[in-house]
Amino acid sequence: METILQLEHLSHIYSAGTPFEHSALVDVDFSIYRGEYLGIIGRTGSGKSTLIQHFNGLLKPTSGRVLFEGKDIWETKERTRATRFRVGLVFQYPEYQLFEETVYRDISFGPRNMGLDDTEVDRRTRDAAAFVGLPDAVLQKSPFELSGGQKRRVAIAGVIAMGPSVLVLDEPTAGLDPVGVESILSNIRDYHQAKNATIILVSHSMEEVARTVDRLVVVSDGHIPFTGTPREVFSHGAELENLGLGLPQMTRVFHRLRALGVDIDPSVYTIAQARAAILAKLGKGAV
C-alpha cells in the first residue's frame, strides 16, 4: 500500500516556556495509506484534534516531521499552503464557519482561494453540492436560513469543493439526529468511493467508527496505544475501557460472555459478526 501521509516522531507542546506548558502529543509515529478509510478515536482532550491539525499544516510540530506524498509539508511556505488544499479538514461543528451571503458563494470560497478560473470553480461548487445532497434551489439561499443538518452539509461541501485527496472530518455527525448521521456518513462514503480519496474520521463514538472504517488509530493522552483493524483493536477490550473509551455494545456483550467462561471470539462488533461467532460456537458444541 502506498503511504500518503506520514508522521515521524511528531510532538506538540502548547504554550512552551510558560507555566501553562502542556504536551498534547508525544512522539507520535504512524502512516496513513492512499485510499484507506481510517478512524481516529480518543476521549475529549486526548490530543486527537491537535493531531489532525498537523495533517494539513495548521499546527507546526514542536519536533518531528509531517510528510505528504513523501515531502515535508513545512519545507517551504508554498508547500504548506498547497497541502491545505490537498488535505481537506472539516472541523467540529463546521456550520459555525459559514459567512457568505449565499450557499453557492460559501462553497466556492475554497476553490476561489486556490486561484482556479470561473468555470472550474463553478463545476467544483456544483459537484460538491451534489455530493452532499444539496438541491440546486438551496444554492442561492443564505446559509443562515437553512436547518442545522443542511448547514453542516454546506460546510462539508465547502471542503470537498477543493477536491482534496485526503478528507479529514472531526466528529462530522456530532449533534445530528440518527437520519442526519446516516446520510452524512453515506455522503462521506460516496466521496471515498467516487474519488478514491483517503478518509480520516475522528470520533469518540466507537459504535459509529467501528462500522465505517477499515483501520483504527486510538489516541490517548498524546500517545497512540493501539492501531489496527477494528477487530484487532476491540480485542483489547479491557485496556480500551481503562482508557475511558466505550466499546461497541455487541463487543461488550461478547467480552462479558468471555468473562463468564464462554470460550468465544470477543472482537466482534456487528450483529452479523455476532451471529457468525455464535453459530460457530454452537456448531462446535454440537459436534
Place this chain on the structure above:
Amino acid sequence: MALRDITLGQYFPGHTIVHRLDPRTKLLFTILFIVALFLCKTIVSYAIVAAVLAISILLSRIKPATILRGMKPVMLIIVITAMLNILYTTGEGTPLFQLWIFRIYPEGFLTAFYMILRIMLLITCTFLLTYTTSPILLTDGLELLLSPLKKLHAPIHELSMMMSIALRFIPTLIEETDKIMSAQKARGADFETGNLFQKARALVPLLVPLFISAFRRADELAIAMECRCYHGGEGRTRLRQLRYTTADYWVLAAGLALCVLIGVLRHFGW
C-alpha cells in the same frame, strides 16, 4: 497561535495572605497606594512606596519574572515618556549639551527617571491586584464599594454584571476566533499577506461567524439567566458574602498610614 498567549489581567490562583484579602480591601489599598505614589517627590518617598510594593509582591509569591513579562507591552510607552521628558524639561543651570533644537538639562534625566519609576510602580501594583484577585471577586468588590451610588439611581448592579459577563467571555471569544481562523485557513484563507485593504477583506470570513456566534451566545446566556429567575439586582443575595477580617483592617490602616507619611514628607520638601 499568538492569540492564545494574550494575558488580560490574568489571575494566578493561590492561597497567600494577599490572595485571601477581601477584594474591597485590595481595591481601596490600590487606590491609596496610587495616591501615595503621586504624592512622591524625592527618591526617599519613592523608595518607601517601592518597598511597600516589594513586600506585597513577596507575600503574594508571584514570581518577579511574571510581572516583568507583563511589563513588556507598555515598554514602548515608558520609553516614549522618558524621551519626551529628557528632551523637553528645562532646568535652571546650563544645559548639559545641545541635541539639534533641544537643550538637554540634568533635570530632564531626573524627571524622566522619576516618571519611569512612577509608571512602573503604577503598573506593577495594578498587576498585583489582578494577578491575585479573580475577576468575579473583583467585580463583586467593585459593586459593593460603589453600592452607595445606587441611592442616586446609578445602575451599579447592571454595570458590574455587564463587567463580569464581559470578563467571563473574553477567553471564550479568543478561543472561538482561534477556531474559526483555523477553519478558514483550512479552506485556503490567507490572513497574513497582502496590503491593508486585502487584509481587511480577508477578515470578513472571520468576523461574520464570530459576530453570529457572539449573538448566539448572548441569546443563550439571557435564556439561561431567565431560567434561573434572574431579574436584576433587586433583593438579590450572594452565595459568597464578603466580610472584612482583622487582616483587612490592618491593611487598610497601613494604606492610610502610607498616604499620610508620604504627604507629610512632601510637605517638608522630601
